Amino acid sequence: MEVLNIASVGFFVVLLGSLFLFGELLVKVKGIFAIIGIGIMATYFSFHITPGSGMGVWVALLYIIGIVLLVIDGKFVSDGTLAALGILMMILGIAIPTPNIIYGFLVSMALLLGAGASTLFIKVFPPRNLWSKMTLKDRLTGDLGYNSLNESYKELIGKEVVTTTPFRPIGTIKYEGKYYSATSDSQWLDAGTKVKVVAVDGTRIVVKKEEEG
Template identity: 45%
Template sequence: MAVLNSPFIGFIVIFIAALLLFGEMLVKSKGIFGLLGAGLFLLYFIYHLHRGSPLLMLGLLIFGLVLIIIDSKLITNGSVALIGVTLMILACVLPTPSALYGLAVAAAFILGTSCSFLFLKIFPARSYWSKLTFSDQLSSEAGYNAMNESHKALVGKDGTTETSFRPVGIVEIEGKRYSAITDGIWLKKGEAVSVISVDGTKIVVQKKAAGT
């Protein structure tokens, strides 16, 4: 595997590894994405064995992944997830033989992670996402409406994000609050959005373009 001496090949390997590993967290792939992504990371680390401890690198990678999962399930403000991503990037950068190589794999990791959200447009999302819709809090007493078929009337209507979207959150439309999801795009609280589709219990919103 001498080809891994090339920063370009390192970029490709880490990009695909991050794409698949985070894709496994987002969509139902029967574990295929996770196995392939983990295999590519392991191949990368084994090749760079002589440049540092593989246990340390794998430890940073796994610990970073755990922090991301903890943030998305318990904290949901992105702060711990940012630390996790940083640790995972360090795990990939530390064993590299040059600054150029390190920069290449860091960029590959960030790009691969970002592109993994595109899987949500192709594959069914994991039930994990439904846990982020706060369904246990969506009672009429709390000012929420249970999502049902009647929500199809919301298509085309405008609203405002009441929470940050990662990519699930709460949106207010005509004075009522609904759990909704974007097409993999993260939004901040207070942004203007419009409903683009309703599929069963899933309300999909997108950010309104400036001036519309």
């Protein structure tokens, strides 16, 4: 495997290894991508970590710990902090044992490119939904036990309230010590006018002047 002395070859090896390892984290393929990725990266590290090279197994451990941090972040934390630290450790793990700066830069870029390209697997294979906590998928509706703002506004329908500001035709009403922005549609009202809440659409409250007598 002396061909791995060439920086461009190392670039493509790390690119492929990263593509499959990150792909394993993103999609469900029954470990196939993990086996391929581990095999490719094992070849890379076995070449660069040899007796007399001055590099120990610790650089490979950096890479492995980085992957572990990615998994922990995706499954439990989901804020991206450990994931960023994990990617940094993976970059250090593959760049430190390289023979020169150019080689190190190329394999670092290969890891990032492989990670980015692995997202294409999501279009073909079922996703693992890592980092799903970063996206709020549950709807905060009343039937799920949430007391939404919209539901509290609907409770105003039919209530008799008093305007606290002039309506032109938007103004403010007060009910049970709370102030609400409302509209009287085409009616212009003075402050202190008795009105009734006739409709609620989202957070839009519509009031109508009470009929005298």
